[in-house]
Amino acid sequence: MVVRSARGHGDPGESGTGQGYGDEQRERVGFFTDTSVCIGCKACEVACKEWNSVPEDGLDFTAMSFDNSVGLGADTWRHVAFVEQRRPLGHQDAGVGRPAPVDLGMPSTELPGAYTGVEEREEFRWLMASDVCKHCTSAACLDVCPTGSLFRTEFGTVVVQQDICNGCGYCVSACPYGVIDRREDDGRAWKCTMCYDRIGDGMEPACAKACPTDSIQFGNLDELRERAARRLEDLHGAGVSSARLYGEDPGDGVGGNAAFFLLLDEPEVYGMPPDPVVTTRDLPSMWAHAGLAAAALLVGSAAAFAGRRR
Amino acid sequence: MSTSDVTREGVRGQRPGRDAVTGSARVVGEGQRRRHGGRRGGPTRVPDAEFRSYYGRPVLNQVVWEASDIGGYLFLGGLAGASSVLAAGAELTGRDAMARPLKYTALAAISGSVVALVHDLGRPERFLNMLRVVKPTSPMSVGTWILTAYGPLAGVAAVTAATGWFPRIGRAATLGAAAVGPLVATYTAPLVCDTAVPSWHEGYRYMPFLFAASASAAAGGAGLVASPLGQSGPARRAAVGGALVETAVSTAMEHRMGLAGEPYRLGTAGVFVRAAKALTLAGAAGAVLGRRSRAVSALSGAALLAGSACTRLGVFHAGKQSAADPKYTVVPQRRRMAERAAEPAAEQEARAEAAGRTAGRAGSGGAGGGAAGA
C-alpha cells in the first residue's frame, strides 16, 4: 500500500502557504519536544494553565506512576506521560532493576534473604514525555470544523476561536491523536493554541519558556527539524538506540506535525498513535461513495415505483 | 571525555543542556549488561502483549456526542431524506395517500434531526455559526448547507400538502426535496466516517450504502405505517429492498473492516446491531407476508423504523467502543506499518526519498534500545 500524500486540498505544506494570508504569512513555527531530557516536572502543564486560565480539572489519584492528569483534553493542553519499563536506557545503569553481577561471585543463594526479588526485574528505565497538540500539517480537527472556529493561523498553527465554536464536537472525534476535547461546563472545544497570542507578540509559548531543561524547544520548524536530526544522531551514537523522531516527517499520514517529538519508545507506549492518518485524506472517496449511495437510493426508490401499480 | 574547561580566558566547550545524553557516560558497557538471550521474555517477565499502550488508556478522546441526539439525528435524517424521495415518487405516481404522510414524515423527521443536532451542540445558541463558512472538507458543513437547502423544501412540500395552497410550488418543492433527499440520507455517512474513530472511519466505503439502505427501509416502513394498503406497494418494495441491502451491507461491513469491525459485535453496539438485524428482517418479512393486512404492514413498518434506528445506534456505539479501546487504534496502524515495511525496498526508498527523510522516524519501526524492542 502506498501512502498518498496527506496534503491535497490546499494544506499549508512546509511553508504554510495557501491559507489566504498573503503578506501576513509568517514562517512556520513549531515545537521539538525532546523527551530524552525531560525531568517530568510538569512545569509545562502548569505554565500552560496559568497563561491560558485553563480550569483545574479534579483530584484523581490514578496510580499510573506520577501521571495524574492522564491525557490531553479540554483542560489539559500539555500532558506529561510517565512510563516505567523493565528495559534499559542506553548505557544508563538504573540500579533498581539490574541483576546482581556475575563476575564478582554471586553470594550463595542459600543464604537466607539472599534473594531480594529484584533479581527478577532485569533492567529499568523511567520515561517522561510532554505531549501537546501536534498542529498537524493536515489537521483533521480543522478540516471537519463546520463553523470555521478552528483555523490555521499565519504561523501555520491550528487554533480554536472561542468566539465562534458552537461545541459541535466534530473536531473531537476527528483528531487522530486524542488532543482536542469539549469542556463539560463550557460546551466549547479547547486545546493548545501554541500560545497564538504570545507568539504573535514575539513571545515564546508559556510551556516552552518554563521548561527547566529545554525539553520543549520552540522555533522555526525547519530549524527544529534539523536540530532534531542531529540530536537523533547524537543519541544513536551514544548508544541510545531506542531514540526515534515522531511526527517530524512531512511524508507521514498527517503531513508532519508542527509539534514533533523525540521518543525513546514506540509512540503507543506514550499513548500516541503509531501511524495516524488524517481522516480527510479519504474524504473524496467518502463523498464519492456517498454520492453513489445517494444515487442508488434514488434509483432504488424509483425502481420501487416501477413495479406494477397497486 | 568531558569538555568542561574553564581557562583563564573563560569557559570553553559549553553546550546547551538539551544536548545532554543520559547514559552517554557509558556507565554500563555492553558487556556488563547480563546477556539473557533466552531469559529475556522468560517466565518472570511480563510478556509483551499483542500491542502496547499507555496504561490501557485510549489514544483518542471519546466521542462527545450523545447517543440519543446523534443516533437520532442520523436516523431521522435518513428517514427524512428517503421519505422525500418516496413522497415524490408517490406524488408523481398519484399515490396521494402515501405522499402526504411521507411529506409530513420528512418534515417532522428533518425538524427532529435538526433539533437533535442543535441540542447536541455545546453552545446551541451558536447554531447559526455553521453558516459562517462553506467547507467541503467538513461533512457537517456540507451537511448544514444541504439541510439549509433541504429543510425549506421539505417544509414547503409538507405545508402545501397539508393546506393545499400553491400546489405548483408544492410540487416543485416536493421534487426539490426528493432531489436533495438522497444526499440528506447519505451525507451523514461521511459525517461519521470522516473521523479518527476506527469503527466509523474504516467503514467509509460501506457506511453510505448502509445509511441509504437503512433510510430506505425506514422511509418504506413509514410509508407502510402511514399509507393505505392500496397505495403502499412502492413503500413496501423500498422497505424490503432497503432492509435486505441494509442487512447485507451491515454484515459485510462488520466483517470486511478488519479489527474495527469487532466492536459491532460487542457490548451495547452488538445488542443494537443484532436488534437492528432482527427488527429489519422481521419487518421485511412482515412487509412481504403481511402485505394483505394493514395492521401487519403497519407493524412491519414500525419494526423497520425501529430497525433503522437500531442500526444507527449500533453504528454510534460501535464507534464509541472503538474509540475507548486503544487496541482499535494501534493494532491496525501497526499492521499498516508492517505492511509498508514489507514493501519492496526499492519502492520504499523511492517513497522515503520523496518524503525527504530516511532515518529515525517512529514510523520506521525502530526497536527499543538494547532490549528486545517492540
Next chain:
Amino acid sequence: MGVRTWIESWPVYRQATGGDRLGRGAAARSGATEELRPRTADADRVVKSVCPYCAVGCGQNVYVKDERVIQIEGNPDSPISRGRLCPKGSASLQLTTGSAREEKVLYRRPYGADWEELDLGTAMSMVAERVARTRDETWEEEVDGRRVARTLGIAGLGGATLDNEENYLIKKLFTALGVVQVENQARVCHSSTVAGLGTSFGRGGSTTFLQDLQNSDCIVIEGSNFAEAHPVGFQWVMEAKARGAVVIHVDPRFSRTSALADLHVPLRAGTDIAFLGAIVNHVLTGEKYFRDYLLEFTNAATIVSEEFRDTEDLDGLFSGFDAEGRCYDTSSWMYDGASVAAAAGDRANFDRVRGTGRPEQQGSGGAVMSSVPREDRTLTDPRCVFQILRRHYSRYTPELVEEVCGVSREVFARVCDHLTRNSGRDRTSAFCYAVGWTQHTVGSQYIRTASILQLLLGNIGRPGGGIMALRGHASIQGSSDIPTLFDLLPGYLPMPHAAHEGSLQEYIRTNGASYKGFWTNMEAYTVSLLKAWWGDHATEENGYRFGHLPHLTGSHSTYDTVMAQIRGECRGYFLMGENPAVGSANSRAQRMGMANLEWLVVRDFSLIESATWWKDGPEIESGELRTEDIATEVFFFPAACHTEKEGTFTNTNRTVQWRDRAVLPKGDQRSDLWFVHRLGTMLRALLADSGLDRDLPLLELTWDYPTDEHGDPDAAAVLAEINGRGPDGAPLGSYTELRADGSTSCGCWIYCGVYADGVNQAARRKPGSEQDWVAAEWAWSWPANRRLLYNRASADAEGRPWSERKALVWWDAERGEWTGHDVPDFELHKAPDYRPPEGARGVEALSGTDAFIMQADGRAWLYAPTGLHDGPLPTHYEPQETPFENPLYGRQRNPTRLLYPHEYNRYHPQAGTPGAEVYPYLVTTYRLTEHFTAGGMSRWTPYLAELQPAFFCEVGPELAAERGLENGGWATLVTARAAIEARVLVTDRMAPLRVQGRVVHTIGLPYHWGPNGYTTGDAANELMSIALEPNTHIQEVKALTADIVPGRRPRGADREELVRSHRERAGITERTGTEV
C-alpha cells in the same frame, strides 16, 4: 454596521473572494482573533521579583495591570534560572492571586467553637498586650545564679519563607524582648549543613553556586532529589552532562533525578557515612588523593593530641565520652600543642554548653584555637591527621558497603572509579546534597564525610568542584545568616551563654580568641551588631549594651520548645510562615504543645493545619481532645505575599536577591515586616514608662524605620542597617571596614557590602547573557560578592591555576594581586609566598597559602579538632530506628543523639532486640516536584494539587506482594507514634536491598500532606519520632521503621488503639530505644 461590511465580514464572502477558498485560514478569522493580544502586552509595568518557593531563587517578571498582578513568569535575565520556572514557580500567579488566600484577621477565643472576625488594629493591640503580659509573668532575670534576662514563655517559629529584612527585625525585636526561643525552618532543614560545612571549611554555605556545576566532570548527587526539589537548578547538571560529565545519583529511591543520571545507586537510607567512608578508604589506600592540594590547603599533616582515641579503639566511641551526660569532653580531640579557648574546653562547662547549638556558629568561622599546631609534611607521623584518617576508615571496605548499604561491590567500584578519574589536577567533581543527608541523627557528620572526600580529591574551591548544599526555602539561607534561630546572632555570632559569656570581654575571649583567621575579628562584628541594635545607647563603657542580650543556658531548639509547651512552660507562640503540625517531626506532639498554649499567633496565606488543629485536628476527630476544652486563644493574620512586599531572599548560591513590590496586599493582609515593626512599636509604647531595667533593651532599640504611606517600613532601610554604616554614617563597602571601637555599625557582618556605595547591590540585574557564568553583577552574594568560596584553592601554592583547564582565581605577580573570574576569597594583595612574621595574629597570621581564611588554622579540616559534639571524624552509626545492627561497633547509634522520651514520643526497640520486628520496614520521606514542604503553598493551589492529588506511599512490587498491597488501593502505616493511611503506588522504582544477608524493603512517603487545603491526606510526620542530631538539633526523618498493612486506617478512637496494640506487641516502654 453597514450591510456591505456585514457581508464582507461573512467568512463565506471572504472565502469566495480571498486566497482561502476552503475557509480554513484567513477567511475564517473571527473578530476576537483579529483583536488578539497577549495580556502581558497591556501590562502597566513589569516588576522584577524572585520565586517564593525554593532556594534556587529563580527570577520572575511580575506583570501588573490596573494594580492587579495578571501574569508571573520567568525572568530571562536571571543567570541562575534563565527565565525558566518549575511547576511551583509557574503556579505562583495562582498562589498569590487565587481564592485560597485569607483576607481577614480571624480570632478564636479560648474554648471557642469557631473563628470570629476581628479588626486588624484590635487584634494587634491584643497580641501586644498578650506579649507584654506573658513576658512579665515568665521573666527570668537569673538562672542558677547567672544573669539570663529572658523569657521562656514566648516562642517564635518561621522565617525561611520570609525576607532577610523580616528575619532581621524578628530577631532584633524578640531578642530585645528577651525571647530566646526564636526558630525557623533552618533548624529542621539544613542546620546540620552549617555545622558540617562550617567545621570543614569555615563557612556553612554551599561552597559553590549552581551555575558552576556546568564545569564539573562528574557530579555525584547523593542525599538530594535534585531534579525534583531544585528543578530549575538542575539545568546546570544537564549542561555539565551535555559537556560529557558523568552524573551519579546515590539514593534509596529511583526518582526523577535518577531517571536522568547515568548511574543510580540505591542504598539503604541512613548509611551514607559507610558508603562515603569507603570511598575515602579507597582514595587513601589507592593513593588517589591530590597530594599537593592536601598538603597546602588541609590539615592532613597536622599532629593530633596523643590523648585522642578513635572509635576504632573504643568500639564506636571517641575519647572523652561521658556516659551519663551522653556527651563528649572534646578536649582530647585537639591538635597536639594547641588548645581550644578556655570555656569550650572547660570540663565543668562542656555539658552545659552542649545543646546550645554552638556548632552552628561555624556558619561563618567560629572555631577557636589558641596556637600554631605541629605538622608533619611527610604525612607519616602516626598521629598526623592523614594517618588517623587512614586508620579510621580502614574497615570501611567495599564488603562493608555491601553489608551495610546494600550496594554491590561492583557498583561501588564504579562509583569510586568515576569519581577518582574525574578528580585531580585537571578534572573536578562536585557533590550535591540536601536533606537526604541533613536529617539524620548523624546529619552533620554525613556532610563532614563528603567534605573530607572532596578535600582528599582536591575538589574544593575549584571550578566544577565543591559541595553544593541545595538549600530549601526561598530564603532559608538568609534565615540562617540573619538567623531567626535560638543559638545565633546575625552572621553566625553565637548567642551568649550564661555560664561563661556574661560580659562582652568573656564572650569575645571564648569565641574569638583564635590565633589566626578572619574570625579573630569577631569583636568588630559583635560590637558593630550591638551598635546597629542599640545605637547611641551602646557605648564602650556599657560594653556596647552586650548586657541587653538574653543569655542561653541550654537548648531552645524548636523541639525543645515543643516539649516546653507540653510541659506548660511556654505559653505564647508566633508562627510566622511555618506549619509545624505538618512539617515538623511528630505532628501530634506539635499539636499537643499548641493545645497547651495560652495564645497562638499564626501568620500565613491560608488556614493551615497549625492554625485550625483545635477545630479539626486528628485529636478532635479521635475524641482525645474536645474543642470546647481547649483554652488556647488563636489569632490568624493573613500574610502579604512575595509580590506584595519588597525585600531580599538569599538563595542556595548565597546570593541575596532583591524583589520589588508589584502591588499592595488586600484586606488585612500585611507583610511580616509591617507586623513585626508595628508590634515592636506598640510594645515600646506600652512599656515606655515601666521604669523596669528589663524593658530597656526594647526601649533603647533602634526602631525608627521610615514607613511609606501604607505604614510599611522601608525594607531598603532595613537592608542598609544590615549592611552597616561607617563613622560618617555612610554605608560600608566590606566587612573588613568593621571596627571594634564602636565607630561602625552593622546588622549582619557577612552581609556587609550588600549596600556598598549606598547602592542596593542585591537589586543589580545585569542580564546573565551579558556576563560570564559567574555573573558577578547579578545581585550580590555573601561574603563580599564571592560566588565560589575558598577559590584561592583553585590555584597552587605559587598562585598558578592547578590546571589551565580549571582556572578560576590566580595570582597576578605583575599587578601584585589575585585576579580571575570570581572575586578572590583571599586578601587581594597577599602574595602566595607571604609567610606571617613570628608572633603574628589574626588576619596577618594567615599565610599566602591559607586558603580557608575563616578557619582557626587557615586550613580545611579533614579532621575537626573542635566544633562538633559527636566526633572529629564521621563514623557510621545506625539511625535511631533501623532494622539492622551496626556491624562496625557495639555502639549502635550516635551515642550523643538527643532523645525526648515522652508518652507522645515513644521509640522503637533497637534492631536485634525483641519487638523490633513489629516495625519491620524501612521508611524514608521526601519531596515531589509538584508540592512544597508542608503544603501551605501547594495543597491550596489547584494547579499543583491536581498534579499530585493524594497522599501516597511508594512500595516495590515485592513488598506489595508480601503485604498484599494493591496499586491504587489504600495502606495503613503504623509506628509507635501514630497510624496513617495513604494511597498505594506500586513501582519498580522502589527496590528491595540485601543487607546483612537479609532483604529490606523501603517505603517511600512524600511528606507534603495534611488534613486541610484542596488536596488533603494524612501527614507523614505523624509517624516520626523526635530524635535529634546533637550538634544542631535536626530531627531524623529520613530513616525510620514502620509497619504497613493493606486498607484504610481505623477511625475515631480505634486509630489510637491500633497504635497502642502495636506498641504493646513490641513491648515498648519509656526507655525503649534510648540505649546509649
